[in-house]
Amino acid sequence: MTSLDGATVLVTGANGGLGTQFVHQALTRGATKVYATARRPHDWDDPRIVPLRLDVTDPDSIAAAVDAAPDVTVLINNAGITPATTSLLASSDADLRATFEANFFGPVRLATAFAPLLARHPGASALIDVHSIASWYAFAGSYSASKAALWSATNSLRLELAPQGTQVVGVHVGYVDTPMAATAAGPKVDPAALIAQVYDVLEAGGFEVLGDDLTVQVKQGLAAPVEVLYPQLLG
Numbered sequence: 001m002t003s004l005d006g007a008t009v010l011v012t013g014a015n016g017g018l019g020t021q022f023v024h025q026a027l028t029r030g031a032t033k034v035y036a037t038a039r040r041p042h043d044w045d046d047p048r049i050v051p052l053r054l055d056v057t058d059p060d061s062i063a064a065a066v067d068a069a070p071d072v073t074v075l076i077n078n079a080g081i082t083p084a085t086t087s088l089l090a091s092s093d094a095d096l097r098a099t100f101e102a103n104f105f106g107p108v109r110l111a112t113a114f115a116p117l118l119a120r121h122p123g124a125s126a127l128i129d130v131h132s133i134a135s136w137y138a139f140a141g142s143y144s145a146s147k148a149a150l151w152s153a154t155n156s157l158r159l160e161l162a163p164q165g166t167q168v169v170g171v172h173v174g175y176v177d178t179p180m181a182a183t184a185a186g187p188k189v190d191p192a193a194l195i196a197q198v199y200d201v202l203e204a205g206g207f208e209v210l211g212d213d214l215t216v217q218v219k220q221g222l223a224a225p226v227e228v229l230y231p232q233l234l235g
């Protein structure tokens with residue numbers, strides 16, 4: 001279990017809907033410092049919040065963040081993008097690669113770059129990877145594929161970081177009421193409630209967050225024949 005009390009947290013995509021919640025709720029739970037990283041960082045008007053420029057698709061930017069934030073104890077891979085189309089077949093090669101750069105290579109490179117720093121805090125360090133229900137349900141083309149890949153990477157990271165005392169939490173959820181899901185129809189999870197759940201799981205020593213009922217159902221469906229999860233295959 002990793003307490004946020006006294007932690008130093010780094011959040012990617014901090015300006016976004018979930019990112020903002022990650023920043024503020026870490027402080028509410030006692031974090032002493034939060035690096036609020038973004039492609040275009042802004043002043044947060046709080047001395048505990050350190051704005052930092054970080055583009056997760058740029059290895060030089062990641063290296064600079066490691067130098068600027070050597071005291072990180074909790075790394076939160078939150079930044080992500082949705083591609084222009086939900087069709088895999090209609091995706092251009094450039095779109096596919098851009099989606100994987102932001103949603104897969106970026107978070108994995110960040111975990112790799114910060115792992116030695118997290119190792120300095122055995123039993124008090126953590127990595128949180130924000131996946132999606134899309135990791136387990138292919139409704140969104142390259143977005144789903146990238147989140148499935150990140151889920152697999154998170155499982156590897158769980159195993160590889162456990163010996164150094166770094167807890168790894170993966171987050172799966174359906175639509176959340178943020179700018180990313182602004183045009184989506186259907187019920188949306190409240191971002192504040194989701195991040196409270198994520199931090200509860202982190203501080204309780206858990207490994208996985210299932211943010212809504214639909215995600216729970218889809219995860220259960222993975223154990224069934226594929227046509228149960230995708231009944232449209234039966235015509």
Ligand SMILES: NC(=O)c1ccc[n+]([C@@H]2O[C@H](COP(=O)([O-])OP(=O)(O)OC[C@H]3O[C@@H](n4cnc5c(N)ncnc54)[C@H](OP(=O)(O)O)[C@@H]3O)[C@@H](O)[C@H]2O)c1
Pocket residue numbers: 012013014015016017018019038039040054055056057077078079080081102130131132133173174175176177178179180181
């Ligand atoms: N909202 C949902 O329904 C939902 C559901 C499941 C999972 N998620 C996941 O939750 C995470 C947070 O998304 P959100 O809902 O908070 O959406 P959001 O409000 O659109 O925030 C996404 C953030 O990611 C940042 N970002 C994108 N590419 C980046 C890059 N190359 N480097 C650094 N930052 C980058 C964006 O920065 P800019 O401001 O510079 O564009 C933005 O601040 C994402 O990983 C998303 O896939 C969201």
